[in-house]
Amino acid sequence: xxxxxxxxxxxxxxxxxxxxxxxxxxxxxxxxxxxxxxxxxxxxxxxxxxxxxxxxxxxxxxxxxxxxxxxxxxxxxxxxxxxxxxxxxxxxxxxxxxxxxxxxxxxxxxxxxxxxxxxxxxxxxxxxxxxxxxxxxxxxxxxxxxxxxxxxxxxxxxxxxxxxxxxxxxxxxxxxxxxxxxxxxxxxxxxxxxxxxxxxxxxxxxxxxxxxxxxxxxxxxxxxxx
Amino acid sequence: xxxxxxxxxxxxxxxxxxxxxxxxxxxxxxxxxxxxxxxxxxxxxxxxxxxxxxxxxxxxxxxxxxxxxxxxxxxxxxxxxxxxxxxxxxxxxxxxxxxxxxxxxxxxxxxxxxxxxxxxxxxxxxxxxxxxxxxxxxxxxxxxxxxxxxxxxxxxxxxxxxxxxxxxxxxxxxxxxxxxxxxxxxxxxxxxxxxxxxxxxxxxxxxxxxxxxxxxxxxxxxxxxxxxxxxxxxxxxxxxxxxxxxxxxxxxxxxxxxxxxxxxx
Amino acid sequence: xxxxxxxxxxxxxxxxxxxxxxxxxxxxxxxxxxxxxxxxxxxxxxxxxxxxxxxxxxxxxxxxxxxxxxxxxxxxxxxxxxxxxxxxxxxxxxxxxxxxxxxxxxxxxxxxxxxxxxxxxxxxxxxxxxxxxxxxxxxxxxxxxxxxxxxxxxxxxxxxxxxxxxxxxxxxxxxxxxxxxxxxxxxxxxxxxxxxxxxxxxxxxxxxxxxxxxxxxxxxxxxxxxxxxxxxxxxxxxxxxxxxxxxxxxxxxxxxxxxxxxxxxxxxxxxxxx
Numbered sequence: 001x002x003x004x005x006x007x008x009x010x011x012x013x014x015x016x017x018x019x020x021x022x023x024x025x026x027x028x029x030x031x032x033x034x035x036x037x038x039x040x041x042x043x044x045x046x047x048x049x050x051x052x053x054x055x056x057x058x059x060x061x062x063x064x065x066x067x068x069x070x071x072x073x074x075x076x077x078x079x080x081x082x083x084x085x086x087x088x089x090x091x092x093x094x095x096x097x098x099x100x101x102x103x104x105x106x107x108x109x110x111x112x113x114x115x116x117x118x119x120x121x122x123x124x125x126x127x128x129x130x131x132x133x134x135x136x137x138x139x140x141x142x143x144x145x146x147x148x149x150x151x152x153x154x155x156x157x158x159x160x161x162x163x164x165x166x167x168x169x170x171x172x173x174x175x176x177x178x179x180x181x182x183x184x185x186x187x188x189x190x191x192x193x194x195x196x197x198x199x200x201x202x203x204x205x206x207x208x209x210x211x212x213x214x215x216x217x218x219x220x221x222x223x224x225x226x
Numbered sequence: 227x228x229x230x231x232x233x234x235x236x237x238x239x240x241x242x243x244x245x246x247x248x249x250x251x252x253x254x255x256x257x258x259x260x261x262x263x264x265x266x267x268x269x270x271x272x273x274x275x276x277x278x279x280x281x282x283x284x285x286x287x288x289x290x291x292x293x294x295x296x297x298x299x300x301x302x303x304x305x306x307x308x309x310x311x312x313x314x315x316x317x318x319x320x321x322x323x324x325x326x327x328x329x330x331x332x333x334x335x336x337x338x339x340x341x342x343x344x345x346x347x348x349x350x351x352x353x354x355x356x357x358x359x360x361x362x363x364x365x366x367x368x369x370x371x372x373x374x375x376x377x378x379x380x381x382x383x384x385x386x387x388x389x390x391x392x393x394x395x396x397x398x399x400x401x402x403x404x405x406x407x408x409x410x411x412x413x414x415x416x417x418x419x420x421x422x423x424x425x426x427x428x429x430x431x432x433x434x435x436x437x438x439x440x441x442x443x444x445x446x447x448x449x450x451x452x453x454x455x456x457x458x459x460x461x462x463x464x465x466x467x468x469x470x471x472x473x474x475x476x477x478x479x480x481x482x483x484x485x486x487x488x489x490x491x
Numbered sequence: 492x493x494x495x496x497x498x499x500x501x502x503x504x505x506x507x508x509x510x511x512x513x514x515x516x517x518x519x520x521x522x523x524x525x526x527x528x529x530x531x532x533x534x535x536x537x538x539x540x541x542x543x544x545x546x547x548x549x550x551x552x553x554x555x556x557x558x559x560x561x562x563x564x565x566x567x568x569x570x571x572x573x574x575x576x577x578x579x580x581x582x583x584x585x586x587x588x589x590x591x592x593x594x595x596x597x598x599x600x601x602x603x604x605x606x607x608x609x610x611x612x613x614x615x616x617x618x619x620x621x622x623x624x625x626x627x628x629x630x631x632x633x634x635x636x637x638x639x640x641x642x643x644x645x646x647x648x649x650x651x652x653x654x655x656x657x658x659x660x661x662x663x664x665x666x667x668x669x670x671x672x673x674x675x676x677x678x679x680x681x682x683x684x685x686x687x688x689x690x691x692x693x694x695x696x697x698x699x700x701x702x703x704x705x706x707x708x709x710x711x712x713x714x715x716x717x718x719x720x721x722x723x724x725x726x727x728x729x730x731x732x733x734x735x736x737x738x739x740x741x742x743x744x745x746x747x748x749x750x751x752x753x754x755x756x757x758x759x760x761x762x763x764x765x
Contacts, residue, residue, distance in 0.1 A: 056437070058392075059392060059433075059436050059437055059440045060433050060436065060437075061392070061395055061396035061399055061432050061433060061436050062396045062399075062400075063396065063399045063400055063410065063413065063429075063432075064399065064413070064428070064429035064430070064432045064433050065429075065433075067413060067425055067426070067428075067429045068426065068429045068430070068433075071229045071230065071422075071426060077417075077425075142297075143300065146297065146300040146301040147300050147301075149301060149303075150300065150301050150302055150303045150304065151303075151304075152303075153303040153304075153305045153306060154303075154304065154305050154400060156305065157305070157400065157403060158417075163303070163306075164303065164305050164306075166306075167303070167305045167306045167308075167309040167310075168305070168309065168403075170309060170310075170313070171309040171312060171313060174313060175313075176310060176313045176314065179306055179309050179310045179313065180310065182303070182306050183302070183303060183306040183307075183310065186301070186302075186303045186306065187301055187302075190301035191301075353575075353580075355573065355575040355576075355577045356577050356578075356579060356580065358542075358573070358577060359571070359573060359575075359576070359577020359578070359579075360577070360579070361542065361566070362537075362540060362542055362566055362571040362573070362577075363566060363567065363571060363590055363591050363594075363639070363640075364563050364564070364565075364566035364567030364568075364591060364594060365563070365594065366563050369594070373579075374579060377581050378580070378581060452580070452581035453580055453581055453623050453625055
């Protein structure tokens, strides 16, 4: 514990950077995945392409992706933008399937009724489909959040200044405490983000949706199985 | 773009497949190692997690534990786990073994949540009416598990294993940084020598391996999807109703599978 | 013979599904439990094969308390049909029918032959034996469910709203089939439904239940129609609206005598005396 006190500045700085590196992919991932999920429900073939594409990207292992991206993006290998792009790709890949399933599980009757009372596609999406898909989207977002935060630390291998540094440094100096503090800080970020997401959900969606049989399969996906 | 071509050329160069080369060559040895570590860790993790997941799914006890546990493990930084284990194991086991033992333990730990979730979700997905009928006709609990729940759960069980395998392949690459063998050594040696061919070649190789193994498991998942398991049921998405504007209101009723509503009597 | 002795079932949350229920169900007869949702019908049924255990009281089969019997062995000797069929979707029809015999160790070929015979018994074509449940219609699936229940030649057959999920026409066909079957094999049948017409169509003994498993009336269909015990029964069987009191009305134009209800709506014509 004394080490933490002595090096608090360092840990705080790394934690802050870690959080920033996490937030961007999580938000971007959500913002990109939801429209993609909506598109995926237009037709069978679109669904195969979108979900298939997501699965394909998700299958690419983390460190190789961090390493390949500089060559594609033309950045230096130590540029943190590589990590952000890679994590965004993963976030989108994880979220798009949940988004497609969540939007598809919105009761078709509600959707059809809203069309017949005169909603345009745009208002129908924002006022009907999105809110009703909300709880499941939220569950998916929590999964993406936790996974992204955990993955950021891998970037330390290619020199990113995040909590992963505490892991590599701790190992080099044979100093277990440093590693454990890094893990602890990482969990802390994950917890804070998770609470924030849940609170955001409560604020935006004050109604209490009953769990439908359809959302069960989506919650299974949220458990991490596909 | 040129980098990629160079990397492919390096990958296809037969000189890199000559046996007895200096690590990280020959390539096929590294592929073999990587696959071996993956297989061993997933096998051990399955032996631990599958029975547990099936039990929790069948009895319904401990489901909150599964959900909380998998959630927590998702937030665990893999690099941190690896490094921590290496130090812990390194204190007790001699150095040459430490990397291997620590890595395998880490890989097993990382594989467990997905397999656990797959087993649990699989059994949960079986229609409770089918299980009830089985019990009512005189099957023992074990017979229900073996003859009804497991066959119908196989697709989800395999999908859990798939997720675990992907996680393990990816983490094994990172583990090479603490001197575990495998394909990560190609990348790390490339970074050390500032050799673009190796860096990119290694990365492409791992990616290709992951895609091939995942594709194979996906096929397996398809093959074990029996009629009546969750995956075999038709999707209830009516694409026409979700089409554009009011003109696309469906003319035919949605062809949904009949839901049997169990009313209280 | 099945006997309920002061059976009570209380759930952990304090509600009573069944309270102090006593009744004798005669052998080789069809007893129908009928009542609205929550009346405890299914609970009572499931106490017979120990899918539910009573909180107090005894259920006796041929004088033996079921609580003392091994549940798995007991269930293999009782046929059970439920509304959702509960057919194993990953097994062929023949395998489904042969489930219990196979559990009892009957060799596969013999069980298969018996399954084919049972298909005949329930009025299905033998070609369905190699199909899967999802390839059959609802009515066909229900017949397979009955065949499966008969496979171990049980003395007792339990049926929980088996015809609830099929359309009305098929439902009537299945009721007729059941009567024919019972004529051939004479099982002790316990049937649960919330449809009084169905009860009247198939029962030897009708048991009308109020909430909490309280018996409103027990008797044959004729007894109940002739003498409904109280207002609840009257309302339940539709007697209060005059549905059950029919009159004769002669048509001048062709001499046919109509049978009409209290509102004057025709329900049938008068045939030869039976």
